[in-house]
Structure formats: structure tokens, C-alpha cells
Amino acid sequence: MLIYLAVLPLFMLLLGSFQMEVAPREFVTTLKNYQNAYASQYTYSTFKNSVIFASGSAGLSFLFGTVLAWLVERTNTPLRVVFIPIAVVPLILPGVLESIAWIFLLSPKFGYINVALMSLFGLESAPFNVFSLPGMIWVHSVGQVPLAFLMMVAAFKSMDPALEESAMMSGANTPQTLRRITLRLLMPTSASVLLILFVRTLESFETPALIGIPARIYVYTSEIYLAFNEYPPDYGRGAALAVGLLILSAVGVWLYTRSTREGKRFQTVTGKAFRPRQFDLGPWRWVGFGFLMVYFLIVVLLPFLVMLWASFLPFFATPNLDALQKLSFENYQYLFGFRPFWDAMKNSIILAFMSASAAMVLTSLIAWIVYKSRLPGSWMLDFLAFVPITVPGIVLGMALILLYVAFPIPIYGTIWVLLIAYVTRYIPYGMRTASGAILQIHSELEEAAAASGASWWETFKRVTLPLLRPGIVAGWIYIFIVSFREFSTSVLLATGESRVLSILLFTMFEQGQVTVVAAIGILMILTLLTIVAVFYKLSGRVGIQT
Amino acid sequence: MIEVKALVKTFADRSSDRVRAVDHVSFKAEDGRFYTLLGPSGCGKTTTLRCIAGLEKPDSGEIEVAGIKVYSSSNGAFVPAYRRPIGMVFQSYAIWPHMTVFENVAFPLRVGKQRLSGAEVRKKVCHALEQVELGQLEERMATQLSGGQQQRLALARALVREPQVLLLDEPLSNLDAKLRERMRVELRELQRRLRITTLYVTHDQIEALSMSNVIAVMSAGVIVQEGSPREIYMHPKTQFVAQFIGSTNQLAGRMRGLQGEGACQVETDVGKLSCGMAKDIPVGSEVVVVVRPENVILHTGKPSGVENVVEGKVATVMFLGEYLDCTIELGRNVVRTHQPHSLQLRRGDAVWVELPSSGCLALSAEELPIAGGIQPDTSDTKNPRLQPD
Numbered sequence: 001m002l003i004y005l006a007v008l009p010l011f012m013l014l015l016g017s018f019q020m021e022v023a024p025r026e027f028v029t030t031l032k033n034y035q036n037a038y039a040s041q042y043t044y045s046t047f048k049n050s051v052i053f054a055s056g057s058a059g060l061s062f063l064f065g066t067v068l069a070w071l072v073e074r075t076n077t078p079l080r081v082v083f084i085p086i087a088v089v090p091l092i093l094p095g096v097l098e099s100i101a102w103i104f105l106l107s108p109k110f111g112y113i114n115v116a117l118m119s120l121f122g123l124e125s126a127p128f129n130v131f132s133l134p135g136m137i138w139v140h141s142v143g144q145v146p147l148a149f150l151m152m153v154a155a156f157k158s159m160d161p162a163l164e165e166s167a168m169m170s171g172a173n174t175p176q177t178l179r180r181i182t183l184r185l186l187m188p189t190s191a192s193v194l195l196i197l198f199v200r201t202l203e204s205f206e207t208p209a210l211i212g213i214p215a216r217i218y219v220y221t222s223e224i225y226l227a228f229n230e231y232p233p234d235y236g237r238g239a240a241l242a243v244g245l246l247i248l249s250a251v252g253v254w255l256y257t258r259s260t261r262e263g264k265r266f267q268t269v270t271g272k273a274f275r276p277r278q279f280d281l282g283p284w285r286w287v288g289f290g291f292l293m294v295y296f297l298i299v300v301l302l303p304f305l306v307m308l309w310a311s312f313l314p315f316f317a318t319p320n321l322d323a324l325q326k327l328s329f330e331n332y333q334y335l336f337g338f339r340p341f342w343d344a345m346k347n348s349i350i351l352a353f354m355s356a357s358a359a360m361v362l363t364s365l366i367a368w369i370v371y372k373s374r375l376p377g378s379w380m381l382d383f384l385a386f387v388p389i390t391v392p393g394i395v396l397g398m399a400l401i402l403l404y405v406a407f408p409i410p411i412y413g414t415i416w417v418l419l420i421a422y423v424t425r426y427i428p429y430g431m432r433t434a435s436g437a438i439l440q441i442h443s444e445l446e447e448a449a450a451a452s453g454a455s456w457w458e459t460f461k462r463v464t465l466p467l468l469r470p471g472i473v474a475g476w477i478y479i480f481i482v483s484f485r486e487f488s489t490s491v492l493l494a495t496g497e498s499r500v501l502s503i504l505l506f507t508m509f510e511q512g513q514v515t516v517v518a519a520i521g522i523l524m525i526l527t528l529l530t531i532v533a534v535f536y537k538l539s540g541r542v543g544i545q546t
Numbered sequence: 547m548i549e550v551k552a553l554v555k556t557f558a559d560r561s562s563d564r565v566r567a568v569d570h571v572s573f574k575a576e577d578g579r580f581y582t583l584l585g586p587s588g589c590g591k592t593t594t595l596r597c598i599a600g601l602e603k604p605d606s607g608e609i610e611v612a613g614i615k616v617y618s619s620s621n622g623a624f625v626p627a628y629r630r631p632i633g634m635v636f637q638s639y640a641i642w643p644h645m646t647v648f649e650n651v652a653f654p655l656r657v658g659k660q661r662l663s664g665a666e667v668r669k670k671v672c673h674a675l676e677q678v679e680l681g682q683l684e685e686r687m688a689t690q691l692s693g694g695q696q697q698r699l700a701l702a703r704a705l706v707r708e709p710q711v712l713l714l715d716e717p718l719s720n721l722d723a724k725l726r727e728r729m730r731v732e733l734r735e736l737q738r739r740l741r742i743t744t745l746y747v748t749h750d751q752i753e754a755l756s757m758s759n760v761i762a763v764m765s766a767g768v769i770v771q772e773g774s775p776r777e778i779y780m781h782p783k784t785q786f787v788a789q790f791i792g793s794t795n796q797l798a799g800r801m802r803g804l805q806g807e808g809a810c811q812v813e814t815d816v817g818k819l820s821c822g823m824a825k826d827i828p829v830g831s832e833v834v835v836v837v838r839p840e841n842v843i844l845h846t847g848k849p850s851g852v853e854n855v856v857e858g859k860v861a862t863v864m865f866l867g868e869y870l871d872c873t874i875e876l877g878r879n880v881v882r883t884h885q886p887h888s889l890q891l892r893r894g895d896a897v898w899v900e901l902p903s904s905g906c907l908a909l910s911a912e913e914l915p916i917a918g919g920i921q922p923d924t925s926d927t928k929n930p931r932l933q934p935d
Binding site: 442444445447448449450451452453454455458459462463466467 | 599600601626627628629632633634636637638640642643644653654657700703704707713
């Protein structure tokens with residue numbers, strides 16, 4: 001099963017990258033694809049753009065995430081407790097919408113921020129241009145800050161305060177302690193967080209598609225996409241590029257797993273729960289508070305507001321009294337009778353439901369086999385379940401096309417191929433929550449059931465499963481959210497009737513129906529929030545009360 | 547009744563060769579007895595217990611529980627854990643956190659073959675909970691109980707099915723010292739009242755000595771000595787047993803000659819000593835003489851007409867409330883002794899140490915990790931001066 005999901009597509013991809021269609025349905029094995037992909041005049045610029053985009057985004061989101069995490073977790077900045085849930089909210093905003101919102105804000109022609117600054121200071125040209133490499137970095141970074149924030153909060157939380165207290169006792173003041181102890185101890189974690197942010201940026205396609213392509217700034221993911229969308233599509237070159245990206249991200253992931261393993265030697269992160277000490281910032285805490293507020297207003301609130309505003313406009317316009325009078329529900333009324341919207345909505349919901357459920361059932365079983373059954377070779381399963389994490393979404397899409405275009409069962413072009421893609425992509429995430437939950441169950445709890453006369457199935461049903469439930473629910477919700485907003489795999493696989501919301505957004509935005517797109521975005525966010533809230537409520541009622 | 551014959555269980559080592567955790571262990575726990583497997587960690591006692599429970603599959607041997615062959619390598623019989631007539635208490639108690647106290651205890655009645663009516667389940671659960679004095683807490687969540695209460699709950703759950711045998715895997719090791727002492731008494735009383743065959747696994751000699759009918763001391767996968775607590779304490783057969791049970795003074799020496807039935811003379815650093823002897827040891831071989839601290843007698847003046855007297859110097863005196871814990875230097879050796887606190891002793895005082903021949907036992911010297919004059923006290927709170935009965 002895992003081999004089918006994780007390995008077969010990659011094999012097809014590799015195969016495809018060495019084949020070339022010389023005549024219809026006639027293939028030859030060749031290295032020409034690699035030559036086309038890597039020896040062109042664009043090779044260097046694509047590589048350069050990719051690296052700058054990925055490292056810039058990783059650095060910027062890491063910086064934001066770390067400062068926020070530190071302020072919230074380790075200082076006496078006012079209102080920091082309220083901030084933790086707020087900082088995570090943008091996770092719900094799909095990457096496509098994030099990019100669109102920032103185009104609304106920073107476009108050199110009509111971006112609100114640019115227009116506002118120009119009229120305020122009497123500037124002649126727009127101060128910001130989102131259609132640039134720095135623009136791409138900014139947009140992608142703010143979308144990734146919640147991830148960096150959560151990882152750094154975890155790192156700060158698990159640090160033994162005694163290490164800092166003993167520095168204080170040795171006569172170090174706050175900045176000295178921070179610089180010489182806290183930051184040093186965080187080095188291994190920081191390295192791995194940076195690495196994961198780098199890889200994720202490299203694999204992302206939302207910003208490169210919506211901002212990069214119009215701006216003619218191409219990275220690997222957009223090159224792969226374009227190889228497919230040019231006429232005639234060059235599958236071979238696409239596959240060759242995909243293999244390159246795959247290798248790049250696999251190296252990143254390998255370094256990441258290595259660095260986290262090394263990190264354990266530092267022993268700052270033990271299983272113990274600490275109450276970390278808080279730095280007293282004195283009057284500086286208001287600076288921290290200001291930072292939190294500015295971040296909240298600009299990065300969290302502004303994209304939502306601009307989206308909401310645009311969704312009520314008949315066509316895109318700067319906010320002034322004139323526009324105020326034109327506000328209406330026209331876009332929403334239009335969508336109400338717009339078949340493709342309802343089809344896409346239905347597809348997205350069904351897919352998110354099915355992929356979250358399938359992935360969690362599958363990973364719970366795998367995790368159980370890997371950690372409890374002691375079957376020989378179970379580590380292989382663990383490894384196979386980890387493989388998809390190295391596969392960028394667009395590469396997986398590419399691989400699945402090569403696999404299913406000529407598949408005997410006609411699932412290409414249906415939502416089933418998307419289901420397969422989503423389940424494959426999110427198995428590693430499901431695996432992480434499921435194995436975490438399973439490792440927490442002391443094996444004696446299951447043995448006690450056996451010693452009480454319960455058979456294997458009764459033990460699993462009445463002891464193991466109920467104890468696993470909180471972990472499985474958390475994993476389910478996460479996979480539901482990410483499937484619902486999935487873009488980079490769907491962009492190659494979704495066609496016509498299998499179109500999902502994020503793809504509908506993309507195509508309609510390209511067609512220029514920007515205010516309708518804003519309305520779709522708002523409805524998308526509302527749907528996601530509702531479903532997650534309902535499921536959370538339902539599972540909370542039957543969960544463990546401790 | 548539990549009968550184990552030539553049980554072998556190996557585990558894969560990292561370096562692909564297999565480690566024998568249990569190496570041809572055989573014993574028999576009679577009906578209604580409290581049988582204890584005692585030994586240091588890694589000696590194979592828990593593995594033996596888990597084989598009997600059916601949680602591990604042995605490599606070879608035979609296991610019979612209450613007249614049923616639950617495992618036999620000769621005909622390949624293996625009864626799975628949930629079909630064996632056992633109740634088990636785990637070291638971590640393994641209380642299910644998602645169930646109430648009542649549900650935890652009711653679980654064994656609700657699974658398995660015979661199904662009981664709701665009223666019957668309730669009656670049995672209440673009875674089991676009363677046995678362990680948890681009568682009023684049925685509706686609590688199990689996680690709200692204290693450590694001692696969780697321990698009793700685990701016991702109630704093990705007993706509710708009225709199993710033929712009760713298996714206890716270091717059940718007291720997670721409790722604090724005071725509670726442990728109390729649970730020792732309670733557990734023993736409960737076992738005697740119910741007359742249930744009990745197999746108890748522990749590394750704590752006091753638990754073993756105070757609760758058991760029979761103790762089997764295990765080391766490196768084999769049973770080195772089996773006997774009543776008194777036998778094990780008073781007549782250890784090997785240096786390992788002497789050292790592991792209670793605290794012991796050990797004096798290295800060489801066998802000089804036999805002195806009639808079960809008695810001998812040993813040449814040691816501190817002179818010739820007359821000793822008892824469990825089994826014949828060839829003359830000239832290396833031996834150790836073991837003496838319990840409570841058997842050592844101190845004289846402030848040189849006594850006359852007694853054998854085994856050595857002159858020494860007081861090295862340390864510790865006041866422990868119940869008694870004085872003294873160490874006496876005998877040349878290069880150090881001997882530890884317990885004395886009444888009425889005795890006025892000071893560091894550096896000259897004393898005469900009498901090692902009564904009835905309290906000295908000569909044993910063949912073994913290679914053991916801990917050597918030297920005094921064996922560090924392995925007991926935690928109470929000193930092993932405590933003697934059975």
C-alpha cells in the first residue's frame with residue numbers, strides 16, 4: 001500500500017524524465033530532457049531565483065517567528081497570552097488567498113498601501129512593488145510565520161530555566177544572558193527550523209504562481225508548471241526539472257532529520273515540563289507590545305479586511321466615498337447561481353473529509369505496527385511513510401500524471417486521483433501525530449487488558465483506540481485544513497469536473513474576476529472555520545475528560 | 547498452582563547474537579502460596595513472570611497454570627494471555643485513564659467469553675473494590691486517584707475475575723516508603739485471606755522476606771537458591787545470595803580444614819576463624835566468610851574463653867535511632883556491626899570483635915561485581931537487621 005502510494009509515482013517520474021515522445025505514443029529513452037531542463041539560458045536564473053526566494057523567505061519568517069515566540073513565551077510584554085491563538089489564525093488562510101490579498105495591498109498600480117502612501121507623502125511612483133523577488137519573499141514569509149512561531153514557541157518552552165538562572169547567578173544581565181546562553185542553546189533548533197522553512201518555500205507554488213509568473217520571476221516550481229502548460233506540453237522536461245527539485249528538497253529533509261537528531265545531544269529539550277523564566281523588559285515591554293500590535297494589524301488583520309472589502313465591490317477600486325456607495329452583495333449573489341463554484345466547493349469538502357479520514361486510519365495502523373507489533377522490518381514502513389515529505393506538491397502532481405494518464409482504470413481527471421495525491425502527501429503529517437499518540441500509550445496499558453481476558457481486537461477497540469483519539473482528532477483536523485487549501489498538487493491534477501476551490505480561485509483570478517475571487521475566498525474561510533469548529537466540538541464531547 | 551519447567555527465553559541483542567534472559571528456569575508454586583522471584587534488575591525475573599502471563603512467548607520449556615498447560619515447546623501449545631486464568635498487577639499499575647474506577651474494574655468482566663448481567667457485574671466490582679478498601683470511589687475518574695489508591699485499584703481489577711493465580715510485577719516500587727510498608731502488610735493479609743496462588747516479582751529483599759512463603763533468588767537468568775525467607779537469609783548457599791539479601795560482612799580467606807559435620811576452619815587476613823559451612827568445600831580453595839552485622843559482638847575488654855576474637859579499632863559510629871551502626875577496622879578489613887545505643891563508643895577506641903562461629907558461614911568465593919569488606923547497604927529505608935519472624 002505504502003509502496004504503491006509513495007514509491008511507484010516517484011519511479012514513474014524518474015522513468016518519465018528519461019523518455020521523450022518522438023511521435024504520438026512512441027517513446028525513446030534519452031538524456032535530452034535533462035539537457036533541455038538544465039542546459040538552457042534560464043537554468044542559472046531559475047536556480048538563483050529559487051535559492052534567493054527560499055533562503056529569503058526562510059530567514060524572514062524565522063526572524064518574525066522567533067521574535068514573536070520570544071516576546072510571547074519569555075517576556076512580560078502586555079497582552080501576550082491573548083496573542084498565541086491570534087498568531088496561529090493565518091494558518092487558516094490558504095496560500096492562494098494570502099498572495100491575492102497582498103496583490104490587493106501592494107500592487108504598484110492599484111495596491112491600497114501604495115495608493116495610500118503616495119497620496120499621503122505626494123510620491124510620484126509606488127514605493128512597493130509586489131511583483132518582484134522581495135515582494136514574493138515578503139508574501140510567502142508572512143504566510144509561513146505561524147509555522148516558525150509554533151516551532152520556536154515549542155523550543156522556548158522546553159528549555160530548562162535553570163540554565164539561564166545560573167547565568168544570572170554568575171552575574172550576567174538580561175542581554176548578556178540572552179546572547180550568551182539562550183540564543184546559544186537555541187542554535188540547533190534554529191538550524192532545523194530554518195532548514196524546514198527553506199525546504200517548504202522551495203516546494204511552494206502559490207506565490208510563484210500568482211506573483212512570480214506575472215512578474216516573470218521563475219523558480220523551479222513555476223518552471224515545472226510552465227513545462228506542462230506550454231503547447232505542446234513537455235512532460236519530459238517537466239519530469240527532469242521535478243527530479244532536480246526532488247533531490248534538492250530530499251537533501252534539505254535529510255539535513256533536517258540529521259540536525260534534529262544531533263540536537264538531542266544538547267539535552268536542552270527533555271521530556272520534563274518547565275515553567276520557563278520570564279525576562280523583565282522594563283519600559284521596553286511597550287516596544288514589544290507595539291511590535292505585536294503592528295504584526296497583528298498588518299499581517300493578520302489587513303489581508304482579511306482587504307479581502308472582505310473587495311468581496312463587496314463590483315470591480316476593484318481604491319477605498320473612497322465613491323466606492324463606499326457601490327458596496328453590494330452582488331458578488332455573493334452571482335456565486336449563488338454559479339455552478340462551477342458549487343462543484344468546486346463540493347469537491348473540496350468531500351476531498352478534505354476523505355483524505356483526512358483515510359490518512360488517519362492508515363497512519364494509525366502503520367504507527368501501531370511500527371511501534372507496537374515488533375514485527376520484523378517494521379522500520380521500513382516507518383521510512384516509507386516518511387518518504388512523501390521529501391516530495392514537493394507539484395512534483396507529486398507531475399508523478400501522478402505520468403502514472404495515471406495511461407492507467408487502465410480511468411481515474412485521471414477525477415477527484416480520485418486528487419484523493420490519492422492528498423493522502424500520499426499528508427501521510428507523514430498523520431504519521432507524526434499518530435505515532436506521537438501511540439508512543440504515549442504505555443504498553444502495560446494494553447498488556448493489562450490482555451491479562452484481564454481481552455482479546456487483541458477487544459484491547460484495540462476498548463483501550464488503544466480511545467486512548468489514541470485525541471491525537472487522531474488533532475491530526476484529522478490538521479489534514480482537513482491543509483487538504484482544503486491544497487494548491488500546488490491540485491494545480492496539475494485538477495481538471496474540469498474535479499476542480500477544487502483553490503484552483504477555481506487561481507483561474508478566476510487569472511481571468512481578472514478579482515472581486516468575485518475575494519468573495520470566494522471569504523466563503524472558503526468561513527466554510528473551513530465552521531467545519532473545523534463543528535468537528536472539534538463533536539470530538540471534544542466524546543474525548544477524554546482528565 | 548504454577549509450574550515452570552526448563553523455561554528459556556532469549557532476546558535479540560544489538561549485535562545479532564541472542565541474550566538469554568531466562569535460562570532453563572524451573573520452579574513450582576504450590577496452591578495458595580506466596581512465591582517470590584527476587585533478584586537485581588536484568589536477572590530475568592520479570593521476563594519469567596511475563597512468560598507465565600502469556601505476554602512473552604518463550605523459546606522453550608513448559609508452563610502450567612492451575613492444571614492447564616498454557617505453554618509447551620514439545621507440542622507447540624500456546625494459550626494467549628487473555629485465555630489464561632490469571633490476574634496481573636503491573637509495575638506502572640496500567641490504570642486506563644479514559645475510564646472511571648468502576649469501569650476499570652468492570653473491564654475484565656465485560657470482555658472474554660462469559661458475559662454477565664449488569665447487576666452481577668456491579669456486585670462483583672463492588673465486592674472487589676471493598677476488598678481493597680476503595681468502596682466509595684467508584685465513579686471517580688481513575689486518574690484522580692492517588693498513587694496508593696491506583697495500586698489498590700490495579701489489585702481490584704486483577705482480582706475481580708477470581709483468577710486462579712495472581713501475578714504481581716514489582717507492584718510496590720512506585721510508592722513512597724511509608725505507603726510501601728503499609729501496602730506490604732495489606733497485600734500479604736489479602737493474599738492469606740483469599741488463599742490465592744501468588745507469584746511476586748521484586749528486587750526489594752524486604753518485600754520478599756516479609757511477604758513470601760517461598761523465595762527464589764535469581765541471577766543472570768537462573769535461580770540460584772530457593773527456600774523459605776528464613777532459609778535464604780540464615781543459610782545463603784552462595785556468596786551472591788549472601789550479598790544480595792541483607793547487608794553482610796565478607797572476609798576473604800582460604801579453607802584450612804573441616805571440623806566435623808558442617809563446620810570448618812578458614813584462614814583469613816584477620817586470623818583463623820571457625821565457621822559453619824553449607825556444602826563441602828575442598829581444603830585450600832578460596833572462600834569468603836560472611837557475617838551479618840547483627841551477629842557481630844563487640845567487647846570493650848579482651849574476652850576470654852571465646853573463639854573468633856579479633857582486636858580492632860572503631861572507625862565510624864553512626865547513631866540511627868534504633869541502634870548504633872559502627873564500622874570497625876580489623877587491619878585492612880572493615881567490619882560493620884549493629885549495637886544497642888546504650889553502648890558508649892568513640893571513634894578510635896580499641897575494641898575486641900567477636901565473630902561467633904554460629905553466625906559465620908564459609909562460602910566458595912565467586913567473581914562478583916561488588917567486592918571488599920563491607921557490602922554497601924542495598925536496602926532503602928529500613929536496615930536489614932529485620933529478621934523473619
